[in-house]
Structure formats: C-alpha cells, structure tokens
Amino acid sequence: AAGLQDDALHSLKIRSWGGAxxxxxxxxxYRRVNGCMSAADPAIRGMLxxxxxxxxSLIWNPLSxxxxxxxxxxxxxxxQGLLMRKVPPTKILLVLPPRLKDASHQLPVDxxxxxxxxxxxIHTILKNMNMKVYEGFKLLGIQQDNRLRLKALVLEExxxxxxxxxxxxxxxxxxxxxxxxxxxxxxxxxxTSAIGGKKEEPTEPRIPEPKxxxxxxxxxxxxxxxxxxxxxxxxxILITADSVNVDPDIFNSVHGNGLVxxxxxxxxxxxxxxxxxxxxAGSLCEFSxxxxxxxxxxxxxxxxFNGREVGSKLAQALLRVIDPVNGDMxxxxxxxxxxxxxxxxxxxxxxGRGEASQQDHSPVAGGNTMxxxxxxxxxxxEASPDLLPDFYMPxxxxxxxxxxxxxxxxxxxxxxxxxxxxxxxxEEHVIVTDTLEPNGQGHFCRLTVDSLGKVDSITxxxxxxxxxxxxxxxVGLSETFLNHLYIRWKDGDIPDxxxxxxxxxxxxxxxxxxxxxxxxxxxxxxSQEDLKAIIIKxxxxxxxxxxxxRKLLENIQTQIPKSSIKAVQDHMLEYLRENTNHLKxxxxxxxxDNIK
Numbered sequence: 001a002a003g004l005q006d007d008a009l010h011s012l013k014i015r016s017w018g019g020a021x022x023x024x025x026x027x028x029x030y031r032r033v034n035g036c037m038s039a040a041d042p043a044i045r046g047m048l049x050x051x052x053x054x055x056x057s058l059i060w061n062p063l064s065x066x067x068x069x070x071x072x073x074x075x076x077x078x079x080q081g082l083l084m085r086k087v088p089p090t091k092i093l094l095v096l097p098p099r100l101k102d103a104s105h106q107l108p109v110d111x112x113x114x115x116x117x118x119x120x121x122i123h124t125i126l127k128n129m130n131m132k133v134y135e136g137f138k139l140l141g142i143q144q145d146n147r148l149r150l151k152a153l154v155l156e157e158x159x160x161x162x163x164x165x166x167x168x169x170x171x172x173x174x175x176x177x178x179x180x181x182x183x184x185x186x187x188x189x190x191x192t193s194a195i196g197g198k199k200e201e202p203t204e205p206r207i208p209e210p211k212x213x214x215x216x217x218x219x220x221x222x223x224x225x226x227x228x229x230x231x232x233x234x235x236x237i238l239i240t241a242d243s244v245n246v247d248p249d250i251f252n253s254v255h256g257n258g259l260v261x262x263x264x265x266x267x268x269x270x271x272x273x274x275x276x277x278x279x280x281a282g283s284l285c286e287f288s289x290x291x292x293x294x295x296x297x298x299x300x301x302x303x304x305f306n307g308r309e310v311g312s313k314l315a316q317a318l319l320r321v322i323d324p325v326n327g328d329m330x331x332x333x334x335x336x337x338x339x340x341x342x343x344x345x346x347x348x349x350x351x352g353r354g355e356a357s358q359q360d361h362s363p364v365a366g367g368n369t370m371x372x373x374x375x376x377x378x379x380x381x382e383a384s385p386d387l388l389p390d391f392y393m394p395x396x397x398x399x400x401x402x403x404x405x406x407x408x409x410x411x412x413x414x415x416x417x418x419x420x421x422x423x424x425x426x427e428e429h430v431i432v433t434d435t436l437e438p439n440g441q442g443h444f445c446r447l448t449v450d451s452l453g454k455v456d457s458i459t460x461x462x463x464x465x466x467x468x469x470x471x472x473x474x475v476g477l478s479e480t481f482l483n484h485l486y487i488r489w490k491d492g493d494i495p496d497x498x499x500x501x502x503x504x505x506x507x508x509x510x511x512x513x514x515x516x517x518x519x520x521x522x523x524x525x526x527s528q529e530d531l532k533a534i535i536i537k538x539x540x541x542x543x544x545x546x547x548x549x550r551k552l553l554e555n556i557q558t559q560i561p562k563s564s565i566k567a568v569q570d571h572m573l574e575y576l577r578e579n580t581n582h583l584k585x586x587x588x589x590x591x592x593d594n595i596k
Contacts, residue, residue, distance in 0.1 A: 003283040005040045005245065006072075007242065007244055007245035008139055008242040011139075016040070030248065033142060035237050036240075038239070039074045055086075057236065058236070058237070059091070065093055065236060066093070066239065068082075068094050073407070076401045079094060079131075090132075093235065122401055136157065142154065149236070152235065154232060156224055156230055156231075157230070158228065264286035265286065266287075270320070271318075284302075286300050299414040299415060392413065394475040396410045403440060406461070408468055410468070411457035412457065432444075433495060433498075440462070443498040446459040447485075455478075458474060473509065507585060508586070
C-alpha cells in the first residue's frame, strides 16, 4: 500500500484529478476537481505530457496559469518539469506555505531550512526568469467556474505584521460581524417574511466574491476569523506537494481492520501489527512506544530510516514467520539450521520446527527440544523481543531543480528524537565551498560533521551530475578519513570540495570494501585495553551532547601508542595490496624498494 502522501488536497476533501480516468472509486466524503492535482499521483506524468492539452493550454492560453504549492523538494522538481515542457516561467506561480512549527502529526517535508543557501540560489534563478514566488500563504479552499473547473485559489497570508496587528484585525472583524447581526435584528427591520409571516434566519455578513481575473496576480479577499488577510489567486491548474499524511483510503482500511493507528501505523519489533497476519514498514509506520522503556530517546518512526534498509529488515522478519527454523539463517545468508538443530536437540526435524514456531510467537515457550546452545545462537531480535532492529544506512534525496541544476542531499539516519539530539552544528562543524556561477558552471557543496567527528550530511548543487553512491559512502565516516579536509579548507587550500574529493587520493574511499576495512580497524582498536583507557579518561571531562572538540581529538591522538598507529598503517597497506587491481594510483613501499 502507499505510504504517506501529499496532504494539501486531502485537507480540502479533494482527491487528485489525475486518477479520474483510471478508477471510478472516490473516497466517501471526497471529490475530484478538474485542474487540482497532487505530485504524489502517478497519473500526473501522463496528464502533463509535453504536447498534451493541459501543457498546450499553459503555453498558448494567456488566461491559463499553473500554481505549484508546497515546500518539499517535489515542488521545485515539478517547476523544473513544467519548464522542460516549454511552459513559460511567467505562467508558473510558486506558492510557499508557512513553515510548520509543530510537526508532531505531519512529517515536515521542507526541502530547505529557513535561510538555506540552496533555497536562496533557486529563488534567485526563478526571479531572474520573471517567475512569481509567493511566500507564506496557506491554502484554504478553491473556486470553480460554471463548468466545475478550477478557477481560483483562496489563500491565507501569514507573516504579514506582528501578532498584535493580527489580533486587532480579528477583533475588528468580529465587531463588524456582531454589528451587522444586531442591525438585522433591530426594530424596523424585516424580521418576518412578507408572505406567510415566516421568520427569516439571520445570516452572517458575506464579503462579495470578486470575479477572478486570470492575470497571475493576487486579489484581496477579506479577513479570516483569526484576523489573517485572505487572497484570491486565479489559476487553471493546481499541483500540490506539501506536508504528507496517511492516504484516506489507507486510513479507512487500517481503521476498518482494527489496527492501531496513532499518527502512524503501530508495529512491533518484527514489523507485525496487532493482526499477526498483517505486517507494515515504511514512512506510514512507527514502532510501538513500549520499546522506549529501555531507550527513552529512541526514534521510532520509519520515515527517519533508509527505505531500502527498512525493507531488508522486513524481509528478514517475514522469513522468520514463513520458515521459523531456517528463516533467520537464510535472511543472514547462512545455511539452514535444520541439520544442526536435529543433532543438538536430539529430536526430529519436524518436532524441532514446531518448537521453534512456539518460541517465536508465544510469550511462554516450553518443552523446547533444540538445546540451550542452539537457543544462544539465535538473532538478538529473537532472543530479546524488546530490542528494536538497528538502522545505520544514510538517506539520500536527489532531483533536477530550476536552472537545470542537479541537487543531492545525503544525511545520516535518525537515531534519537529531535529533543534529545545534539545541539546544531557549530561553525567548526560546517564546511562550505561555493564556486557555482549563474550559468550553472561550478559546484555548491556543504559538508557537516556531527559532534563525534563523523560526516553527518552532504549537500550538493551544480550543473554536473554526480554518482550518489560515491557521496553515500562518505556519510558516517570520520572526518579524519578525508585527508585533513577541515584544516586545509580553513587555510584556503580547498576552494571546491567536489574537486577535492574527486582527486585520485580519494579513490580508496569510494571502493566497495572500504566499510569492511573501517569495521576491521574498529574491532582492532576495541581490543586494545590501553587505547580504551585513554579514550575513557578523555571522555570523562566532556559533555557528550555538546560533542568532541577538535582540540580534544588532537589531544587524544598525541596519546595513542606508536604500536597502535603502526597497526593501523599495516592494515591500510594490506587493504591497498588486496585491492591493487582497482586502486592503482597508490604508491606502496615495495615499489620504492624495487627502485632502490
């Protein structure tokens, strides 16, 4: 089933128009409006095909405009898609809603943080194209023409004036409404109908509805009850890509089957819902809060994890259900457990399988014939049901933005809730180079380092297409792997991070076995008691939430025994020798000996 979907139209009880020709089903209480579409609708690609009716209307009809509404990355990709279909920039109106302050129920999908350099660059490009960008307008409703086609949007303006002015406007509007109602009920006014004596019900004062003029300009539309200014924006097409929420049909299915839904579909550590035959994973799902008993800060929603990794964990969980004896071993790539289980437990294969099933699904498993040694070899999730699976793969987003610029953002997965996460990165944890020119030449690259000295995110914007897999491999690495990147950047020796990381010295970082090499080094360091003592002593004097300073890391490095440094160097040389067929640019010591 679909995960979280764009919710801008759903909040107005409108379904995307793109699916109207493919399915007759419409969710109860919802409607379709000719011209209202969501970027989450897969049928939108066919409706906005180059040379199609709608695109031709936008190109040739002077009264036809397209509004793209939202703050997600999809919004800017939709704008670029319309430009690539030869739609004039002046016929595209970009409306940015106010930023979400409380995202407890809606996942914030803002492509850029407030004041982000990438957003400023993209908006500058749009303004140079003479494209109108309206900032801080919330979608309240729509207007239709006499053929029931989209005619205009009703928007609410936020961010104009301070709170006192807004409250004053709201009070004035309420006073005017009360005065109008009192005048309608005053003596001398028509209180009953002239025929029949039927009493007329008082009506709220209505602001005359202006006729929408298709000019791409906003028109005044009165005040909302809360004192916000309302505007009318004429348009023929609306494409939304804003905050996401559960699809109405999916929610009805979840509710109708008695599944627990608390902002997200609740699943246990094996991705099972309250119905043992229904499993769930992805942005729509969340692990049960009871798993926070052992880790109060653990992030539970799947939207903070890599989708590929979540799918892999789900497949492993399903294998355990389908084949309780061999499922976990097969998921890990090992041999079936049946032979060893029979020899250790002394029972038949059939009996062993039945007991394993009871062990997996029953809180009390008795009469196990598999033996204590076999039970100890089970996966951690099986042996300790309260422990959630671990996620470590980074999350990548990419798109082509206006100006034909390629955009990539790769960041680490979520580990803890925002309230328990470390403080925002300081100046010494952010490395930025900007050689991007208005014609698309050059690169903008921002690299952030977390409080523990690991690469936390990489943001790229430029006309040159990069391999996402290469950037992916850098996230999670210690910044020390990057050849003194920060120090050399601080000294002005690195004008372009992309050029620096694509130099020959960095080839080994992008090799597919580099993560195995890093894991081997970690295991080697953990086994050295003297090195562990140095690190523990240094960590006792710092606040882990504030992170490790570069000065502290340098102090720890000076105390590392020379034997440990030599061991790391030997591992590095061995890694280069084993992969010399791919890493040919590195000069090994034996080459120097041959020259002598």
